[in-house]
Amino acid sequence: xxxxxVKKQRKAVYDAPLHRRRKLMSAHLSRELIKKYNxxxxxxxxxxxxxxxxxxxxxxxKEGRVSDIFRKDLKIAVExxxxxxxxxxxxxxxxxxxxxxxxxxDLTDPKRRQKVEGRMVPExxxxxxxxxxx
Numbered sequence: 001x002x003x004x005x006v007k008k009q010r011k012a013v014y015d016a017p018l019h020r021r022r023k024l025m026s027a028h029l030s031r032e033l034i035k036k037y038n039x040x041x042x043x044x045x046x047x048x049x050x051x052x053x054x055x056x057x058x059x060x061x062k063e064g065r066v067s068d069i070f071r072k073d074l075k076i077a078v079e080x081x082x083x084x085x086x087x088x089x090x091x092x093x094x095x096x097x098x099x100x101x102x103x104x105x106d107l108t109d110p111k112r113r114q115k116v117e118g119r120m121v122p123e124x125x126x127x128x129x130x131x132x133x134x
Contacts, residue, residue: 013074021071027097033105038121044069044076044097047106052078054099063103068092076100 003009013024026041027050034040044050044066051063059081068077077092078100085091107113 018071021074024074025069025071025076025097027100027102029102029105033102036120037105037116038119039116042102042105042116044100044102045106045109045112047108048102049104049106050076050078050100051103052081052095052099053101055095059093059095070094 016024022043026043028041029037029039030051046066046069048066049063050066052059052061054060062078062081064078064080066076067079070076073094074096075094076097077094081093081095082090083093105112105116107116
């Protein structure tokens with residue numbers, strides 16, 4: 001972005017094409033995943049297991065699988081988090097991905113697996129200590 005104007009920044013987000021919105025739909029990884037994969041955040045995908053970190057007391061702290069992604073709205077839907085409509089229909093509650101924490105990644109896609117595992121920190125193997133013989 002070139003401008004510092006808040007108005008233009010917001011407009012750029014809402015006018016962004018869908019391929020750019022994908023990156024805006026990123027969420028932080030849990031501490032264990034950050035240490036394992038050496039990645040801080042990734043775009044949320046259907047099938048990832050997330051934990052809600054912000055929101056009402058009814059949804060805060062709940063975990064669930066991402067069931068839907070709404071790029072137009074910049075929101076995601078998590079299984080088990082529903083809202084009742086006026087006609088008593090249950091509808092998925094939409095949450096912004098920045099409000100969730102990815103707890104488990106869905107690595108069924110080979111390209112995503114390759115990207116994530118390519119950044120993995122190799123586990124340090126302890127070298128056997130040589131004892132000096134006198």
